């Protein structure tokens with residue numbers, strides 16, 4: 001039996017305009033709304049699949065403010081069965097701080113008799129893009145880690161994980177316990193069903209405090225890139241623009 | 257000394273993003289009064305690679321050789337990189353912001369307990385050493401301090417243009433076989449399948465890419481777009497919505513979580529130009545946006561645009577190409 005833990009983060013949905021907080025330390029999500037990263041949606045799906053195949057349970061955790069429970073419930077609605085919420089303002093936590101808090105949850109769950117042999121995370125968070133929490137977690141726990149894979153399966157105490165590498169599709173096989181960070185693209189995250197959503201609403205969430213004071217990220221400030229002045233040349237409207245388009249192709253020398 | 261991890265293609269060449277990272281290292285070196293630049297490569301490089309790196313200003317090329325490096329393991333590469341750094345005493349350890357580069361540097365960060373900055377685009381100051389890096393998929397920039405030594409950071413793709421140095425270095429090759437602990441070899445590649453032909457590789461190297469987004473309307477809405485791609489001998493690149501809806505396969509996705517492309521011409525049709533998509537296509541030399549919304553970010557950022565329904569415009573373009581060819 002393998003009961004994976006999947007780690008998710010509440011991030012601003014940055015598909016629309018990005019606005020910074022007044023202190024320039026974070027992205028203001030008041031207008032844009034919040035989501036979890038695409039990589040983590042796939043990690044949740046893989047955790048649920050591994051648990052189902054192995055007769056275990058998938059647990060989800062997050063470190064974030066009170067509202068981050070929304071992302072936990074989103075994972076509960078698609079098949080995770082328990083949730084842990086380290087309640088803290090994640091902005092004050094650097095990658096090493098987050099890794100330490102996840103490791104504490106892993107150790108405490110093991111001590112409580114519900115061990116996780118596999119921890120899945122997103123390869124990089126959609127907001128901070130640090131690329132390191134999974135690897136730092138692996139060092140905290142003394143477990144092996146593979147990164148940026150999009151398929152994960154477990155059999156006979158081993159994880160097989162694969163994804164595209166610079167030289168082709170790469171496969172890794174490593175013993176449990178292990179940490180795996182996931183890149184989107186290998187699985188299709190499922191949509192929550194109505195009963196799934198109802199169940200997630202009522203599911204208990206274990207709340208806890210951080211085990212240590214964060215040292216913080218090494219961030220000075222965020223800035224927005226300068227807006228580029230539009231210099232678009234409109235070739236026309238509708239099908240009448242076709243000759244101008246093909247002229248452009250000829251001009252750029254791209255017509256074979 | 258500045259130590260740069262240089263990735264080598266299966267053909268034995270320094271990949272472009274690594275040459276960009278070395279170019280970035282040269283700017284850093286110049287600002288620091290001419291600090292020498294060393295490179296670390298995995299496997300024994302041929303003469304041509306040593307020569308290329310020398311033309312980029314690399315003083316010494318440390319090649320990690322031995323069985324521990326035969327199959328990729330992020331921990332083993334990091335162990336080798338750190339062994340070279342300890343011997344040579346570098347103040348900066350850097351790489352290209354690729355999956356390998358970020359992964360190996362994250363191992364170095366975890367092993368040293370030091371912060372690592374992913375995807376830097378420039379340095380901001382030398383003391384304290386501060387880099388500016390891309391966050392939120394490039395929609396925002398972060399100024400991040402790397403005050404301790406070594407400063408560990410990766411360079412975002414296309415943050416600088418790869419350029420040989422004005423004065424080449426001598427480029428001495430040093431073969432190294434640092435020991436790697438068994439624990440660092442546990443998570444290594446056990447097999448690599450050749451990339452399937454014509455998947456995202458074709459997209460990344462194409463001169464022209466035809467893009468398609470939600471505006472295609474449905475899985476059946478791609479016929480005209482595919483015909484245009486065919487006429488231009490171009491691959492199709494799509495937005496994430498298209499792959500999420502299962503209209504097209506994931507390897508066609510362009511963007512932050514898809515391929516980064518840099519064609520001479522990108523033709524995004526029915527794509528709004530969300531920052532995550534833009535992250536993958538902003539290096540296109542020219543962009544012809546076809547969209548029914550004149551205010552869509554893709555249109556305002558493009559070099560050229562046609563406003564209207566792609567289902568009317570694309571067949572007209574296809575017909576015009578065929579007409580000029582006399583077909």
Ligand SMILES: Cc1cc2nc3c(=O)[nH]c(=O)nc-3n(C[C@H](O)[C@H](O)[C@H](O)COP(=O)(O)OP(=O)(O)OC[C@H]3O[C@@H](n4cnc5c(N)ncnc54)[C@H](O)[C@@H]3O)c2cc1C
Pocket residue numbers: 013014015037038039126468469470471472494495496497498509510511512513514525526527528529530531532533536546547548549552564565566567
């Ligand atoms: C962490 C994360 C990672 C992401 N990674 C990626 C990524 O790698 N790649 C990516 O693409 N997205 C990515 N996204 C998603 C991204 O934010 C957008 O949601 C997505 O790019 C939008 O796709 P779209 O432009 O096709 O659709 P929409 O935003 O819905 O835009 C459709 C456009 O088509 C136009 N249109 C509609 N009908 C027609 C018609 N008949 N003719 C002409 N124009 C028409 C509309 O005016 C509109 O501009 C990511 C998001 C997150 C949160």
